[in-house]
Amino acid sequence: MTPPKSASEVVKLPTLESKRFLRDLRCEKIKQICVLVTEDEYVADIRSAQVFAENERFLSSSPMDESVLDEKTRIERYTSRSWESLKTNPLYKDLVEFRDVFPETVPYELPKDKGTRHEKSN
Known part of the structure; x- marks a missing residue:
């Protein structure tokens, strides 16, 4: 149609x-x-x-279902998302500065306070 x-x-x-x-x-x-x-x-x-x-899990960065990827492809995809692979990225310095916002694993506590406050004014 x-x-x-x-x-x-x-x-x-x-x-x-x-x-x-x-x-x-x-x-x-x-x-x-x-x-x-x-x-x-x-x-x-x-x-x-x-x-x-x-x-709803409708968006995907890959047209392929991850469950059908072989182990080598999964490892390559994981490595491409690592901090090491970002070193060539022009935004690497900014990303490193806010590294605690993008942790490798889910943290058990909140990240340290950087002193930034976003308050709504009436």
Whole structure:
């Protein structure tokens, strides 16, 4: 099915209940989604869609399911995400400065206080 090209085609599209939409999305029956928004809403809507997709595990950095990767490929992928591999990255110095924000393992306590406060003013 091709996406609608005019407003009259858009309003003729069938409605889809949210539960059915989520079920079909999880079952991979839906291959493409087009969201119409005003220009102001575009950035906020894209961010919320990404958060939703991440929470529902629809986004992936790889088209391949990690469970089918062989051990060598898994090791290569893990090594490419290491601090050592970032040394050639132009942002390496900044990343090292905030290394405690990107720990190798999940910490058991909060990171040390850097004195930065973000307070909402009324």
